Amino acid sequence: MKVGLKWRVSFVIISLVALSSLWFSFNTVDTLSPESFLSADYIVGADVAWILAATGLVLLMTPGLSFFYGGMVGKKSVISTMLQSFIALGVISVLWVVVGFSLSFGDSIGFTINGTHYGIIGNPFTYFFFHNVGALPHHQMASTIPFVLFALFQMKFAVITPAIITGSFAERVRFISYLLFIVLFSIFIYTPLCHMVWYPDGLLNKYFGVKDFAGGTVVHMSAGFAALSGALVLGKRKNVHHESYNITYVLLGTGMLWFGWFGFNAGSALAADATAAMAFGTTTVASGTAMLTWIFFDRVNGRSVSALGACIGAVVGLVAITPACGFVTIPESIFFGFITAIVSNFVVNWKSLKKVDDTLDVFACHGVGGIMGMILTAIFAHGEDASLLHGGFTVFIHHIMALVLVSLFSFFGSLFLFKLTNKIISLRVSEESEKQGLDLSQHQESIC
Template sequence: MEPVLAANADLAWMLAAFVFVLLMFPGLAFYYGGMVGARNVLNIMTMVMSTLGITAVLYVLFGYGLVHGETAGGLGIIGNPTGYFGLTDFMADDESGSVQTLYFAAWFILFAAITIAIVASGAAGRMKFSAWLIFAPIWLILVYFPVAHWVFAPDGFLLNTIKIHDYAGGTAVHMNSGVAALALAVVLGTRRRRGERPHNVPMAILGGGILWFGWFGFNGSCALGASFLTQVVVLNTLLSGCAGMIGYCIVERWREGHVTSLGMITGAVAGLVGITPSANTMNPLGALMVGLLASAVVAFLMSFKSRIPVDDSLDAFAVHGVGGIVGTLCIVLFAAESAPAGVKGILFGGPIDILWRELAGIVITCGYSFVVTWLIAKALDKTIGLRVDTETEIEGLDPTLHAESAYEIPSAGVGHGGLSGMSPARAAEAVEGALPSPSPTAATT
């Protein structure tokens, strides 16, 4: 995606969409925060929000060059890191009221930051925060920036050589983050409280709703302006999220015998993930099919979660990794030539080569992300150590790592003395005891 000149209306929409995407960070923080135990809420929310600061610094220094700079050696693997140092070349105002490169630098900062934020799923409740602050920038440099160059740069090899279709980041954002979360979880091992239920389901639902709101900006901004394409993409984003709720509930009712509110919002997110790579290739019926299939596959996979030895705590691999794969394969099957992208799926008589191209994009992205993430995590684990000690994990990361508690409990039932004066262990016990577990859901954390 390259910056293009546009009218003031286009710039107004893009700035509004930027704010929508920015809101996805507190949305993801609430979504993840509601699904962990009461003693790890602030930790996971801090991990999510910290990605904004880390990514912004890297992008301004050299990240924009690595992703969007002239490809090194003409191979389409990585850009020139020195080409846009400090973004100083973008400071001239052409006074046209257009969408300019400076805006796109800010826009892509958010795309990169939300990707690494999703990876936090694989570390919830057991990773040192100091180790996260080291892992995140290394992962961005070695994993996200190269994969983003393959997909978002005009001369990236997935886009230019293999010619995959990925509208808004099914590969670089969703598959990449989902598979990376899985690799990180493999290195960290399972939590000692793996069966712990979500402590605040309404909070998770609120976070999921905010994510949905932000998704209209995430997908809509990739239309690069206010246009007919924007209208199609926004409608398809709505429809796929709605169908996602239905698809998840159908499978949940079939597999578990009941429908849960957490399952419903998880289904919506899975549908949104599925439509991200395919939003400009689908007509409305196709968007409904994407949402139904992506969420149904995710729900079916989640029903086996307790039998899987890897503890991807907040299900990033299932929702983002698998959801992104299903959404990409839906392009192969259901893409409608009448949609703005003009891609024709196999079921509508499209060329068979679309299958191997999209499969190649899936295999290359997932394989690279898993292997390099595992190597990064393993190297850090052998040197600085990734996981907190047993006592810290049992007491909770909020009181031990951050000296905070998400909830203030009245002392002895009188007044609002809260947790002041208590030891971290006693404070954790007070919080846990005051917050009963919600009813069982299909997706435990």
């Protein structure tokens, strides 16, 4: 097989990263002040044990997503679709260590108004190559667990976000182009959102007061709008209609996602405490409610009760409760699952949206689910900075403003990155390759 220049360049890049990591480890000194970290006495063993487990659970979600998506695509592109999720475990993990964590949680770069600083993105050199990321807890972020554990937990969120996008352009994207896009997306879309929402001085956190407990805004809205822009840029498949390869894969993937989501949501408490327990409960109930609502809503609208529908409903419920899971009660989580399943189901079957070939309805599930979760969080959330039902009209308005900003940033930013990627390396496979299927045309592999 002929090896193109793009693959040679890619190999050179990963080689340079590997060699640079050795040079950097032997030629750097600590640059952060000792005041940035607490002593080891502040570490709580129970918290460490839980976040270690939660980190593993969140990692499991990406293979779960690969089965979830792989079972839904056509027979000729199963391996390709699953690999697009799996490969993010390698690409984004390395990127996160080199610069992603710094861009997300490094010292704030932004602007100051009336003496108050609002961060847009982190300094890329604060934790470059995980420098200064060690065993001591950070005084602002995760003060009871080693800072390296916090960084690794956040890494798994960064990994699954671009993997979610893949469902929108399944069966027609070139693998090498996809690799380039997820690097660009992670640097220019994910990390600024992560910093603005979850860093103490982040703009959306400090000014807008956005409540996003576990990633409804950072993960699902960003991925959902990126998916919509990707479907628009790549255009429709030649064969829009296909039979799902293996519904049992979808069921398996849903189970893995649901199981891993407990680490995603309950782990975001960053402690083994009552908040984690409540997040665990709301996550379970919202997803179960959404699953039931989806299949009943399908039936009353003349559609069959299907395993695929049940799985999609369950995932939509998980998406919806994510930003609010630590802020609402279990009875309220029932409403989250119920109303979001109805709205998302309507969008999935909306004829106007069908004109856009979002292969696996990523926007309708993750994008719309994230939007609904953000709105409902602003209505129902308890705690400091009260939500709409608890007298917090300003918080609700700020959430809506932030929702619009995040939507525009994620959609148009991703649209630009898709077009930039297409200029560098063509995004779409040839018509012949698409007809042959991506498993053979991109990877010379087949499930048969």
